[in-house]
Amino acid sequence: MLQCIATVCYNYVCEKRNKSSTIASMRTNGASHRPILQIHDLTKHYEEGGQSRSILNRVSLQIETGEFFVLLGKSGSGKSTLLNLISAIDRADEGRVMIGDTNITALDEKRQTLFRRDHIGIIFQFFNLIPTLTVLENVMLPSELSGMSRHNIEQRARGLLERVGLADRADAFPDTLSGGEQQRVAIARALLHEPALVLADEPTGNLDEDTGRNVLRLLLELTRDAGKTLLMATHNPEIVPLADRVYRIQDGKLVQTVDHTPVVSVLQGNRA
Ligand code: ADP
Numbered sequence: 001m002l003q004c005i006a007t008v009c010y011n012y013v014c015e016k017r018n019k020s021s022t023i024a025s026m027r028t029n030g031a032s033h034r035p036i037l038q039i040h041d042l043t044k045h046y047e048e049g050g051q052s053r054s055i056l057n058r059v060s061l062q063i064e065t066g067e068f069f070v071l072l073g074k075s076g077s078g079k080s081t082l083l084n085l086i087s088a089i090d091r092a093d094e095g096r097v098m099i100g101d102t103n104i105t106a107l108d109e110k111r112q113t114l115f116r117r118d119h120i121g122i123i124f125q126f127f128n129l130i131p132t133l134t135v136l137e138n139v140m141l142p143s144e145l146s147g148m149s150r151h152n153i154e155q156r157a158r159g160l161l162e163r164v165g166l167a168d169r170a171d172a173f174p175d176t177l178s179g180g181e182q183q184r185v186a187i188a189r190a191l192l193h194e195p196a197l198v199l200a201d202e203p204t205g206n207l208d209e210d211t212g213r214n215v216l217r218l219l220l221e222l223t224r225d226a227g228k229t230l231l232m233a234t235h236n237p238e239i240v241p242l243a244d245r246v247y248r249i250q251d252g253k254l255v256q257t258v259d260h261t262p263v264v265s266v267l268q269g270n271r272a
């Protein structure tokens, strides 16, 4: 049954493939009012040279299902730290991260790894593909232990590779691909298991402008079409007007940007 639903959703994503869609048209989806992520009083410091450096200071935030949330902040402000705490790659000093109904901070390391694998998709600035595996194997790898049949995983992986325009590179190794192509593989890998939450840490930070724009368009298209929640740390100003909400990390706190009208509110206003 679940497999059936996943297939239907996936076909829906594939159907949308050929429809021309500009970034602007992606604004029409927006979020529902069901929190997928709740952060309470998250605090993190690092020790450096015997001194304590505060990175995040009692940060709280709620992100709704389907929302596209952008996180800005100058280099070193703590964007990656926050994403790593959300995905439990790193441990907070204090505070709590709830993903859906799960308090991921309270899980032991093994359960955190399993939870991350099943419910979170992560896209990194430097792609993090495994050089000794082919493109197809890279996309399939995180889902291999998920209980999904290998046949189903491969089918979905090939479908996603087609979706990101790399069907003909399935057997290539990552070092034969351009940066943009590698990031498209990483996007396919992050989305294969239909994660509830997609975290993207400066996904275009290592790409030239045009390539970055294409990768962003693709990422937005795929996550929005599938109703996924996307939390993106970025320096790319082009993306800001397309987000539902934009926050900045400043002096260890999250501050909502004042010059941005949240798209969700605009849409709600139009409907009213
Ligand atoms: P951003 O992603 O916004 O550029 P980061 O979250 O990577 O910033 O880093 C925030 C600050 O925390 C930086 O000053 C960085 O040097 C420091 N930092 C990150 N990880 C560690 C670590 N493992 N040990 C010590 N300091 C760290």
Ligand code: MG
Pocket (backbone or CB within 6 Å): 079, 080, 081, 201, 202
């Ligand atoms: Mg970073």
